[in-house]
Amino acid sequence: MYLSELPTVHIAGGGLAGSECAYQLARRGIDVQLYEMRPNVQTDVHKTGYLAELVCSNSLKSTSIDNASGVLKEEMRILDSLILKVADETRVPAGTALAVDRERFARKITEILENNKHIQLIRKEVTTVDDGIWVIATGPLTSASLSETIKKLTGAEHLYFFDAVSPIIYAESIDMGKVMKGNRYQEGEGDYLNCLMNEEEYTHFWEELINAECVPIKAFETDLLFERCKPIEEIAKTGKDAMRFGPLRPTGLIDPHTGKMPYAAVQLRAENKAKTMYNMVGFQTRLKWGEQRRVFRLIPGLESASFARYGVMHRNTFINSPRCLDRFLRSRAAPNVWFAGQITGVEGYVESAATGLYVALNLINVLEGKEPYPLPDETMMGSLVRYITTPNVSFQPMYANFGILPPVSVKNKWKRRHLLATRAIEHMRKWKEEYLKR
Ligand SMILES: Cc1cc2nc3c(=O)[nH]c(=O)nc-3n(C[C@H](O)[C@H](O)[C@H](O)COP(=O)(O)OP(=O)(O)OC[C@H]3O[C@@H](n4cnc5c(N)ncnc54)[C@H](O)[C@@H]3O)c2cc1C
Incomplete structure (x- = not known):
């Protein structure tokens, strides 16, 4: 032709x-x-x-x-x-x-x-x-x-x-010795990695999160944001326990070290088939990137986390x-x-x-x-x-x-x-x- x-x-x-x-x-x-x-x-x-x-x-x-x-x-x-x-x-x-x-x-x-x-x-x-x-x-x-x-x-x-968008973490940077593999109530094949927290770890994380610096909201974005899902820091600001009844709820998980339900848990879900990256479930956020690195590294198992992508809401x-x-x-x-x-x-x-x-x-x-x-x-x-x-x-x-x-x-x-x-x-x-x- x-x-x-x-x-x-x-x-x-x-x-x-x-x-x-x-x-x-x-x-x-x-x-x-x-x-x-x-x-x-x-x-x-x-x-x-x-x-x-x-x-x-x-x-x-x-x-x-x-x-x-x-x-x-x-x-x-x-x-x-x-x-x-x-x-x-x-x-x-x-x-x-x-x-x-x-x-x-x-x-x-x-x-x-x-x-x-x-x-x-x-x-x-x-x-x-x-x-x-x-x-x-x-x-x-x-x-x-x-x-x-x-x-x-x-x-x-x-x-x-x-x-x-929730942050995505390179698998190689997660401390696999600290996180627990498994789904809630031990259902399915154990697709999740769970970062288990005791009360002290949770309280410290919560305090840092509610005081962390966020990206300012632009005027044209105000109506759109928060329509469907709240950023993790906004959930945290509604009260100390709010995250424990939301994305950090520990229900259905047992800490193998104590044999009891942990105080709170952050779940990581594989982002791709090769499991080279993990998504922080429910962690959509407007925290500045440096703050995400600082605050999310307080989560047990994520102390050396390297971010494939940071969370954003825009x-x-x-x-x-x-x-x-x-x-x-x-x-x-x-x-x-x-x-x-x-x-x-x-x-x-x-x-x-x-x-x-x-x-x-x-x-x-x-x-x-x-x-x-x-x-x-x-x-x-x-x-x-x-x-x-x-x-x-x-x-x-x-x-x-x-x-x-x-x-x-x-x-x-x-x-x-x-x-x-x-x-x-x-x-x-x-x-x-x-x-x-x-
Ligand atoms: C506020 C904001 C800031 C961003 N900052 C960055 C940054 O710093 N770095 C970065 O890498 N990425 C940034 N991005 C993300 C993204 O990289 C850019 O938006 C990028 O320009 C996307 O390229 P695009 O070609 O898809 O869209 P655009 O470059 O936006 O091009 C789309 C074009 O389509 C035109 N258009 C829209 N509707 C119609 C229509 N119906 N008929 C005809 N024309 C139409 C628009 O006028 C525009 O020129 C930002 C995005 C936003 C919204």
Whole structure:
């Protein structure tokens, strides 16, 4: 089929994901209509009319491959990411972090896309999608009318408007000698790890928790938060025993050292099949990250806890991707509609752009009548996509981290990470050589 015969791709949202996706399609000769509602319709956090505006920090995190975000960036460079190319060009000094001059960064991306003959930039809010090819990349602040359309596509119960994420801890950093494996009332296979507390440990933890520093609530978030579930520190503030009758209830557990029910218990649930990460059950929180590290390490067994992701509660529109999308980020209910960016349940500037890139590569194959080629699980990008499309009892957004990669058995943490990183990059190079012909 000649390129000119391929259908036009419509992309809703010119943020990090939509811009990357549009660029990758256009550079392969595919016509794109890119819809961005700003500056005509603004969101609560964007300030300009530029595409790919960074709404908060100007940092795209670390470039070191000892860091999971650095590995993801390296993989994206292999795939010629626009976002990273422009970030490198507009970089400002910030050690190993890739920080950018936000104005130059967004302006440059806007100019590149505006001047691409295959891209038609349309400044308009998308409210519905037709039966053409669509990529929805409207981000955490998707407009209300499009959210209604998405709800019809996914089912209302599969579209969420805020994150209430509990921290996730690397299994290797949990003191397995201190925690007790088992479910309440010894039912089932013993999926949980239980951190048992006596009264003294509980009281100390409670006192530190109620006095810990939280992230301030932004004005546009006040109505949304606390609607469905309360942060752990808010539960704690209602009274000393409140947590013991809530997420820290000890019922159904027996402390093997005393033969009695413990005073309180924190439960950890495996976050992935390989059990490399554990989720702190019921610990959604607005504590600052440093405070989470300090206070949650007071829990017996978590003294050296290393966090794969910290808890957050903030405004965020995202879909239940494990239920709604296939592994290529295509809607199961409407295969002409694809999703990219934060709305798929990835979190972060780079992660959002990465899914935009991934969707573009998959779309090209589909438009040419081929099946897309899944990315190897060993790559950070492949693992991130696998994570957000794999059934999960409490699906919550995820950023790049080493815990999502298939594990290797090397004891030393830094050697292990280095091995995981080099393996990921090697697999991405091979994948590109084998499958990415243009
Ligand atoms: C307040 C806040 C702060 C954040 N801070 C950080 C941070 O510091 N670091 C970090 O890594 N991540 C941060 N994130 C998370 C995330 O990385 C960013 O939101 C990122 O921009 C997501 O990329 P995206 O492409 O999915 O969405 P966006 O970059 O938000 O792009 C979506 C675009 O779609 C447009 N749009 C929305 N609805 C429609 C519609 N119906 N029709 C047409 N256009 C539409 C929007 O105007 C926007 O330009 C933050 C998120 C929020 C909400």
